[in-house]
Amino acid sequence: MTLFRKVLPFVLLATFSFVPMSAQVARDLKIVFVDVEGGQATLFITPAGQSLLIDTGWPGNKGRDADRIVAAAKHEGIAKIDYVLLTHYHDDHVGGVPQLVSRIPVGTFIDHGPNREFDQGITEHGFAEYQKAISQGSFKRLTVHPGDVLPIQGMKVTVVSADGELLKRPLDDAGRPNEICKTTQQRPADQTENSRSLGVEITFGRLRVLDLGDLTWDKEVQLMCPTNRLGDVDIDIVSHHGWYQSSSPALVYAIHPRIAIMDNGEAKGGSPATFETYAHSASLETLWQLHYSTESGNKNSALAYIANLPGTDAGYSLELTAKSDGSFEVLNTRTHAVKHYAAATRTR
Numbered sequence: 131m132t133l134f135r136k137v138l139p140f141v142l143l144a145t146f147s148f149v150p151m152s153a154q155v156a157r158d159l160k161i162v163f164v165d166v167e168g169g170q171a172t173l174f175i176t177p178a179g180q181s182l183l184i185d186t187g188w189p190g191n192k193g194r195d196a197d198r199i200v201a202a203a204k205h206e207g208i209a210k211i212d213y214v215l216l217t218h219y220h221d222d223h224v225g226g227v228p229q230l231v232s233r234i235p236v237g238t239f240i241d242h243g244p245n246r247e248f249d250q251g252i253t254e255h256g257f258a259e260y261q262k263a264i265s266q267g268s269f270k271r272l273t274v275h276p277g278d279v280l281p282i283q284g285m286k287v288t289v290v291s292a293d294g295e296l297l298k299r300p301l302d303d304a305g306r307p308n309e310i311c312k313t314t315q316q317r318p319a320d321q322t323e324n325s326r327s328l329g330v331e332i333t334f335g336r337l338r339v340l341d342l343g344d345l346t347w348d349k350e351v352q353l354m355c356p357t358n359r360l361g362d363v364d365i366d367i368v369s370h371h372g373w374y375q376s377s378s379p380a381l382v383y384a385i386h387p388r389i390a391i392m393d394n395g396e397a398k399g400g401s402p403a404t405f406e407t408y409a410h411s412a413s414l415e416t417l418w419q420l421h422y423s424t425e426s427g428n429k430n431s432a433l434a435y436i437a438n439l440p441g442t443d444a445g446y447s448l449e450l451t452a453k454s455d456g457s458f459e460v461l462n463t464r465t466h467a468v469k470h471y472a473a474a475t476r477t478r
């Protein structure tokens with residue numbers, strides 16, 4: 131036993147000291163929540179070295195959002211974005227496409243199919259600009275449906291909503307009755323592109339991440355009632371920037387999130403009602419925000435968990451690093467502080 135104790139540390143040291151640093155880092159999944167001032171741009175880099183960007187932020191602003199996305203990619207050592215997933219065709223999601231493709235190579239665009247919001251304005255323009263941009267390059271385009279699994283390597287990305295359609299069968303380890311349906315308000319069907327959002331659930335080892343874009347309350351209730359088709363998630367990317375039109379109790383409480391990340395702007399999203407809902411989540415450890423929400427005052431999270439404070443446009447991001455055992459940590463790039471979350475002990 132004594133000999134074993136003496137020998138074991140040496141053996142461990144000898145084994146691990148020859149693993150190059152890059153190989154150690156490459157075991158992690160990295161997620162960068164780029165601040166695009168109330169739009170969405172979330173960049174995933176898998177241990178296989180592949181990248182997925184969910185949405186491209188706004189148009190205009192001299193390419194501000196595309197520049198922030200490219201800076202985040204370069205910081206992570208990515209020279210090309212393999213997949214750009216567009217949740218829907220509102221300009222805070224699709225608007226940045228032309229500027230993005232002029233700044234960094236993109237492989238494949240993933241979307242829910244044609245635009246169906248005919249507003250004679252911004253949405254049709256955003257879709258047309260996207261079509262124009264992809265027609266001018268050698269991009270692939272993939273239109274996906276609920277139940278599809280994206281071809282990206284290093285994590286499993288399953289489509290749960292697209293073009294108004296929803297996942298028909300529960301995901302693995304999901305499918306329990308959802309008791310919260312009984313007390314969740316029913317709301318009329320949303321007629322905009324929001325309800326057609328391409329939503330995904332991402333599995334990385336034991337870790338689960340949910341991103342439903344701007345999917346609306348009525349679709350959440352259809353997806354989650356009477357059966358919880360999504361199961362539990364660790365990281366909940368708050369739908370629709372935290373606006374009250376999404377985040378029904380039937381969704382938020384049934385998925386038992388450990389943390390939520392809200393991609394709100396200072397005056398966009400971040401509704402008091404949404405903060406109230408998350409405040410009553412028994413499972414939630416932290417609600418992270420990209421911005422302080424002026425409208426929600428003292429309902430905001432503690433400042434340590436907010437990337438950008440009132441009156442600033444510094445574009446601080448939140449950076450999440452996850453291991454396949456389900457543990458992860460979040461870095462606030464404004465404060466440089468890191469919060470660690472141990473792997474969940476619950477069974478799925």
Ligand SMILES: [Zn+2]
Nearest residue numbers: 169220222344
């Ligand atoms: Zn939006």
